[in-house]
Amino acid sequence: MTRPDPVASSAPAPATAAPVTVTATTTAAAPASPTAARPRIAARKVRFDFAAVPRHWFGGSKVATHLANGVNMLFPQGERFFVRSVNHFLDRIDDPELVAQARGFFGQEGKHASAHDDYNDMLRAQGYQIDRFLAAYAWWGREVTERIMPPELRLATTAAAEHFTAIMAENAFKKQILAAAHPTMKSLLQWHAAEEIEHKSVAFDVLQRVNPSYALRLAGMVVATVQLSSWWMLGTLTLLRQERLSLAELRAERDGIRATRPDDEGIARRVFLRGIREYLRRDFHPADNDNFHLAELLLRDSGVVAASA
Ligand SMILES: [Fe+2]
Numbered sequence: 376m377t378r379p380d381p382v383a384s385s386a387p388a389p390a391t392a393a394p395v396t397v398t399a400t401t402t403a404a405a406p407a408s409p410t411a412a413r414p415r416i417a418a419r420k421v422r423f424d425f426a427a428v429p430r431h432w433f434g435g436s437k438v439a440t441h442l443a444n445g446v447n448m449l450f451p452q453g454e455r456f457f458v459r460s461v462n463h464f465l466d467r468i469d470d471p472e473l474v475a476q477a478r479g480f481f482g483q484e485g486k487h488a489s490a491h492d493d494y495n496d497m498l499r500a501q502g503y504q505i506d507r508f509l510a511a512y513a514w515w516g517r518e519v520t521e522r523i524m525p526p527e528l529r530l531a532t533t534a535a536a537e538h539f540t541a542i543m544a545e546n547a548f549k550k551q552i553l554a555a556a557h558p559t560m561k562s563l564l565q566w567h568a569a570e571e572i573e574h575k576s577v578a579f580d581v582l583q584r585v586n587p588s589y590a591l592r593l594a595g596m597v598v599a600t601v602q603l604s605s606w607w608m609l610g611t612l613t614l615l616r617q618e619r620l621s622l623a624e625l626r627a628e629r630d631g632i633r634a635t636r637p638d639d640e641g642i643a644r645r646v647f648l649r650g651i652r653e654y655l656r657r658d659f660h661p662a663d664n665d666n667f668h669l670a671e672l673l674l675r676d677s678g679v680v681a682a683s684a
């Protein structure tokens with residue numbers, strides 16, 4: 376059995392280039408950052424052909440593949456929620472540069488949601504039953520998150536979730552998390568990661584303009600942490616259950632991942648603990664971590680920039 380190896384270049388991965396097409400780009404001006412020069416926010420119209428992606432596209436590992444599928448399944452609904460949360464307050468933002476940034480953010484998240492709709496169609500075509508899970512996730516979002524939570528808390532939840540996605544995006548480059556992924560999936564996730572870095576400050580900046588309360592910011596972090604970790608785990612289990620792995624096979628998968636990634640801290644530390652620790656700082660701002668240059672590097676490696684050029 377092959378194992379995911381996000382570090383070694385010898386990790387099993389198909390040799391064919393990812394089919395990527397870029398048909399247009401729209402941009403929005405970037406406002407001045409408190410600590411770093413931010414890139415323009417660009418909504419790139421990218422399409423991915425998932426036809427050649429195998430079921431276990433992450434180095435042949437079922438566990439690694441479904442850990443990735445588990446969170447990616449959430450994106451279409453999650454990112455449309457992010458857009459609604461920010462858009463609710465757009466008429467209260469009197470900074471035209473931030474409004475332009477927000478519109479760029481809407482464009483990027485809209486394209487991400489659409490690309491991840493296609494990703495979910497790929498999972499269906501591969502034979503996975505995901506619609507009951509996605510219906511439950513949609514019900515929760517509609518009846519709990521959007522009906523019970525006030526708009527400011529929804530915005531704070533979005534700002535915190537965007538901090539987590541920015542961390543995952545940085546890890547995609549710095550920790551080479553995607554090295555063993557199929558080229559199409561790697562290209563999709565690198566494009567998405569690049570744009571998450573580009574727009575990582577937008578929801579936070581809108582929240583600061585709407586209500587700069589530290590308590591509200593932390594409440595959003597609590598909601599984002601509980602919801603993202605819970606639904607990610609449920610999504611992963613929904614898919615893994617369909618593999619009907621024996622306990623011995625599960626242990627073999629776990630040991631294989633540990634063997635190929637001995638220094639990995641795991642998702643809980645790498646994403647959640649780091650994100651919470653940073654976010655607790657009273658003077659935290661997403662742009663304090665000046666990693667905007669990684670967006671260009673991720674895009675270049677994804678093939679999207681070459682296709683655009
Ligand atoms: Fe996104």
Ligand SMILES: [Fe+2]
Nearest residue numbers: 484537540571
């Ligand atoms: Fe985002």
